[in-house]
Amino acid sequence: CRVLHAFTCSDYVWHRLSIDMPLNLPPVNHPIASLSGAALRHTVISALRLDHNWRKPSPRVGCINIRKNLKDASIMQLQLLGNRHVLVLSRWPDHDELSVWTLNHSLDSRRYRSIPMIQFAAVTASGDCEATVVALCNNQEVIIYPLPLDDVSEQPICPSNHIPGPPEGRISVIELCNDVIATIVARFPENFGLPTYTVMFYNTASKRRFLYEFAPLQLIDRLQIKLYPSCFVLTGVRENSLVAWIHGLPSILFLGNINPETTTLTTEQCPLLAEHVLGSSSIPIEFYVSSEPAHECPSHFSLFAFHSFGEHAKGLADVYHIPLDTSRRRTQFYVSKPTHSFKTAIGKRPEIVCFGKTGFRAVWLDHEWDSDEYSLWKATFPPGEAASVSPLLPPHHPLPFEVHMITSLAFDEAAGRICVGLRTGAVYVLEL
Incomplete structure (x- = not known):
């Protein structure tokens, strides 16, 4: 028994287990291979307990009110940063403001930074002690702010850089992965022809900008981007x-000293690795990818789609897991089928959807x-089930807020944490 116990507690065993659910791991500078068997065992047990609670009809839910109601304020965007902080974008009639709040176990948390902006993305570094915030203020440029998370000073933060977009274009999407920022810039011709798109990359370490022209032959609606360390994925409705579309990333993007400051990337440098058609869908259609930044390249890219919903018919929801490893493929073009599908109720429409980084869980706000x-709804999409x-x-479970007042959601699937923003300016965190 002692030998068996020692074997099952060893680092060797735990580092070779196949784990098919998200783990709430330490910060990015502590890779899973550096964890001891005991620490990894504790993390896996916590993940199993979360999964058991998540699937219950009446799960145990903790609730923290991190910000009270504010007059004339409404919450427009939320992002959880690790296990300790949440970014809150608030809107007043005359200005927008970003604040950072600590997630402690008291009823009140503390705001200590504010930045005016209309949209943002953020990624943590140095063990969750600092963050890089990328703000979109006027659709013409993005602004980078360094954000020390352990500094509680009320002093305003100064931007470290301004990145202008290409001329005559509008920046619509911001995505972050480690030191690289990616945005989509759309240009609309005056003669009502097909719009053209530029994917703009910016390396915050080397301070170099890279432009990749994406000119589809057909109209693409709602073009989005997901950035990974070795590739990027464009998604849209055609x-x-x-x-x-899965494209490779060139090594030049990560080099430290290169000239010039702006480089135009060719199709050879950003090759199309695979194109996946995810089935024909009825209109209307809405699709979602995770807003959580990816620090490592996963095995697959996940997408959550609602379509065929209407006032007098049941809707359909599909989940797709698209493999990112294209090294063993013989063709570039695929017709992919969903890994999970389910029906939605008649007359219901998803208003706000949060999809987990690994595609294992999702939460959303439904409107009848x-x-x-x-x-509010939750879902689990386990492999093979x-x-x-x-x-x-x-319905009988009380909440400290009215669900119809929700204006924004953020979700950490590995921690089972849901951040809720209200049109009253209040922010709550639900923990399953």
């Missing part, structure tokens, strides 16, 4: 079909047209 009622979909909480 002729009523969801399409995902006839009754004008809102409800059917989707598990249910209300986040049963």
